Amino acid sequence: MSQYFIGIDLGTTHSAVYYSPSNPAGTEINQVGRIQQLAIPQFIAAGQVDARPLLPSFVYFPHKTEFLESDLLLPWGKATSIVGQLARELGAKSSGRLVQSAKSWLCHSRVAADEAVLPVDALQEVEKVSPAQVTETLLAHLVSAWTSQFPHAPIAEQTVVITVPASFDPAARAITEQAAEKVGLRARLIEEPLAAFYAWLSDQQNWADSLVVNDHILVVDVGGGTTDLSLIQVVEQKGALGLERVAVGRHILLGGDNMDLTLTYHLAAQLAQNGTHLEPWQIMGLTQACREAKERLLSNADLEDVSVVVPSRGRSLFNNSIKATLTQNDVQQLLIDGFFPPVQLGEQAQKAARSGFSAINLDYEGDPAITRHISEFIAKHDVKPSKVLLNGGVFNANVIRSTLETRLAAMLSESLSGRELTMLTPSHLDHAVAKGATYYAQVQAQGGVRVKSGLAANYYIGVASPMPAIPGMAPPVDAICVAPFGLEEGSEGQMLPNEFSLVVGESVTFRFFQSKISETHAVGKVIGAFSLAQLEEAQSLVGSFRCGSLFVW
Structure with a gap:
């Protein structure tokens, strides 16, 4: 029997690992306080390593002269590529060396998962890799992080669950499992919205007190790169309440990254009007700055604006810096009204006309309105949910969370017949998926309430x-x-x-x-x-x- 249950959220933007010790046979699960988070060592600067709760899912391929050999030493040995926080920061300062959103490439409609296409803008001296290879690299880093902290509990001998989008096709699921096997993991897969729901279950003393038969729970999981939708129904099973996942949404490439890019292009357009045209590497730097400014503005409604600095090449960083201002009004109009507009139940996501020629890239959504995608999903399955579970770092912003709650309540007002829409909130929006995966592994092995799921399609x-x-x-x-x-x-x-x-x-x-x-x-x-x-x-x-x-x- 394994010593630990381990849940891995292999996210588009961030990855996380939770774990819990297994209980001796015959003892009752006491999930509250037992599930813990693994701190993940990663580079934060050249030669500096820090263990952090989240591992940004970015891989950077440095030039051979960019770092000293001593700069690239992790607790488990020398790194050939940089993964995590430093990778994201370096990629924001230069182009052609960074891979991001690798998970979304696993189910690309026109690019095979084992096809070497990343980075899409690779410099001549950078050898391209496949989405499957990047997935393996990220998993290998997480495995090494575990081994360095639990050397006497080999991860190959533990019960491991990896989360994937509910909308992943069989090929993408198989590629994920194969990547796990290559780094020594014997892992099961669980859908991310389902894992988020398990996280909510793990926080409940008695989940049946919050739900009744025929309740439909809408799970809205908005991550960095994707939006995942699922419906879970409360059913009666031999006189007791049971849970069954009854519907899964399609793969929607729309999330927090889109919001950052929206602010980036807004400021880039303003700068262009004033005669300042940014280069591609500066756009990447501006995106990083916009992400930080967005988080400050969303967390403090009294803050009117934030200065955004884009570095420029030259002898003096400050003398050559380009400055712009992101306002509270910009965030409200571009993000709230753009991504969460009020819609009527049954509205369909708008389809944008496609260009005859296009660069190889991800199949991004043409319609940024997440509320329209939700409306389309609910209408398609002809179900009127009475409970909603929101998950994902996007909803850490109170204004976004409350806006979506209001929009959903208005959309479903007729079907609710005067009842209030009940919101179910997991304990931590950034980490719920990994925590839920750990609890799922615990339940599968030692008993507890299970959500009947199975295949997400015929x-x-x-x-x-x-x-x-x-x-x-x-x-x-x-x-x-x-x-x-x-x-x-x-x-x-x-x-x-x-x-x-x-x-x-x-x-x-x-x-x-x-x-x-x-x-x-x-x-x-x-x-x-x-x-x-x-x-x-x-x-x-x-x-x-x-x-x-x-x-x-």
Whole structure:
């Protein structure tokens, strides 16, 4: 039996680790006060290491002459790349050496997770790496942090849970698991909104006092790079209350980073009007400065403005600095009205027209209004939540949290029939996901309330359609459901109702799909070729069967 339960939040912007000692068999879980946070050693300056609660999910590749060998010594040895706080700061001062938001690249629609594309603006001497490699690098740093503090409790022997977005497709989940295996982790995965809900459960003396049968809890998890939405229903199970995750939102690349960039471009436009045009490396520095100014303004409503300084190259840093001012009014208009405007239930997220040519980058959302994405999600699943759980560092700002509460209450006022919308708040918005993952591991091993979840969508495999070929059209393909929504780990396998032939001895393409809705389809359900638009296509697999073996390339 493992000595510890470990929860890892491998976040887009920050990563965190929580842990708790396992209880001897037969003892009752006492979760309050048992779950602790691991301080993560990282560079804060050349040759300076500090253990901090959060590890910024940034990787910086320094020039070979940029640091002395002694500058890059961590408690567990020499670093070949810089991870964490110093990486973020260095990347803000120069371009072409920093990788960020690697997690979002794992489920890119046009770039494979093992394709070396990062940094996207890499300098000629910087060797590009894949999103999978960056994921492995971040996990390796966290593993080393654990080992340095718990040398007598090898992490490979512990129960580890890693959080991923609920909207991750199977390929992205598999890549995360493979990266964990490469650094010695035997880990399970849990959806981030579900982990946030487990964190709330861990704080409750009796969670059933706060919920009733048929309650629907909307979980809104706004991180640095993504917004994740889920619905959890309170159900009756043999005369007692139970919990079941009933819906999951799509992958929405929209979060706190977008807010920082909004302020950055606002100030850059002001500077341009005054004749000052910033270079790309200065834009990165301005973004870092805007993030800090935003946090100051949001935490103090009485503060009217904050000066933002953008360094410029020259002999004197101060004489060549560029100054701008970010006001409280800027923050209110650009962030509150831009990201959390009032909307009516049923409003859809707006689709922006795409350019014919575009640089390789993430599939960012065209509509920044988080409230519209929430409205679309609720209407799509035809559920009226009565409880809301907010999670993510964005909601540390009281003005943002209270604004969203007000907007959601107005949106759902008709369905609430005069009742108040109840807000459920985890103990710490920045750390709840890692804490919840630890509690989830604890519950799985030692008992406690579980949220029934399973697969977040129906999954299908493409099968050649019996329809005849038509000139000018690709050969028609039907989709056959092979794994239904809600299928839980360890469930017994089900046989397909029909037999299918398999092509051997030649290269073929296997196509995979997933549903866009949470309605459960039975194994063997056929989605015809003309109806494939109702599904989302995942990455295909190309290979051939020979003598019972599958070769993939």
